């Protein structure tokens with residue numbers, strides 16, 4: 001049984017068709033026990049909205065989802081007691097100390113005091129817990145939010161951009177905490193717009209763009225979907241022309257270094273055989289592993305172009 | 313029953329650390345004290361039948377009810393508005409507190425504060441009637457204190 005399962009989950013903000021925003025568009029994915037699942041997408045792609053529906057503060061306008069197998073209101077209420085979650089920025093009472101803020105959350109979750117200290121310890125806030133939340137740095141706020149999600153020792157932890165706005169050191173600290181939690185067998189669902197963060201933290205990933213999932217699977221699968229190869233030959237023009245017709249090849253890009261092709265199945269031998277049949281002999285052929293970043297940029301290119309347009 | 317005490321505890325935790333709350337309580341107490349002192353002074357200055365102590369303690373203290381209504385309104389705003397602006401109400405709901413229970417806790421805290429206020433006024437009133445200076449009891453409020 002998946003811990004989270006969504007089916008065609010959809011959210012449209014606003015009812016008037018000309019003004020409404022389709023924030024989440026028929027999103028389907030499943031998160032299995034023990035996975036660290038990264039929900040990766042640029043700004044405005046619907047990550048927060050999706051999480052908001054999972055934690056029950058946003059009503060879906062279409063599709064459905066299950067948490068721990070439950071989909072009816074009563075079952076979801078029970079299931080959510082097994083979930084710790086944050087949404088967007090850390091939300092705490094600014095005038096209260098870090099520890100007192102956790103006391104409020106602990107009272108809501110029905111958790112004892114000793115647990116508060118454990119969680120403060122784990123996120124490295126034990127010695128700053130006596131200070132007011134409003135005096136915390138962003139990194140400390142994020143860590144306090146992480147501590148709050150862990151209070152009830154939930155089986156599923158949902159984090160919305162847990163490393164948002166942090167410096168590399170702060171991100172590493174968050175990543176280490178997530179690794180510790182994953183090591184304890186927790187299932188973790190986190191959203192991010194930082195791919196290298198997801199690449200280092202997650203076992204599985206879904207890439208979302210404008211409310212649609214454009215790729216999902218294990219990090220390796222998603223990366224190898226974008227497997228490409230670097231080719232060189234004496235006559236690069238002939239090579240490029242031949243590649244255009246090759247059924248294995250999805251894209252051809254000429255660089256100073258040679259020709260980089262996107263491969264459908266990652267089958268280098270097949271490409272080599274095809275080219276040999278056309279009488280083209282390669283002087284160099286090697287797999288070119290794209291980083292998740294390249295895949296991400298490829299899949300979400302449209303968004304970045306429109307972003308630079310706005311910026312310029 | 314247990315859930316009610318938990319709800320009250322959650323709201324109390326949020327409120328006791330809040331400076332704005334204590335400032336509001338302080339202002340309210342100061343206004344009430346000055347009204348009460350003023351009324352006692354009037355009663356002492358015109359000790360005719362209408363104002364005579366201890367009989368007129370109830371009317372002395374009933375002057376406190378109008379600022380009490382205003383204070384309750386201020387408290388409601390103070391308890392509810394920031395939960396939206398800080399998004400803490402939303403986080404409370406994510407943490408497992410239903411909206412109904414969130415507001416129930418606030419209503420209980422308010423009711424508790426109103427009860428506390430009424431009890432204080434009643435105690436002062438009873439104390440005033442028992443130990444009123446004009447009754448020959450121990451003089452806890454002398455006219456010289458008030459003028």
Ligand SMILES: Nc1ncnc2c1ncn2[C@@H]1O[C@H](COP(=O)(O)OP(=O)(O)OP(=O)(O)O)[C@@H](O)[C@H]1O
Pocket residue numbers: 013014021022023041042043044045046047048049050193
């Ligand atoms: N309350 C709302 N009313 C109307 N539109 C909204 C609302 N909340 C979000 N949206 C819209 O829905 C879309 C998705 O927003 P969402 O906050 O889910 O994106 P996101 O992926 O979390 O972005 P970010 O990385 O910036 O946090 C955006 O176009 C946004 O403008």
Ligand SMILES: [Mg+2]
Pocket residue numbers: 047048049088160
């Ligand atoms: Mg967001």
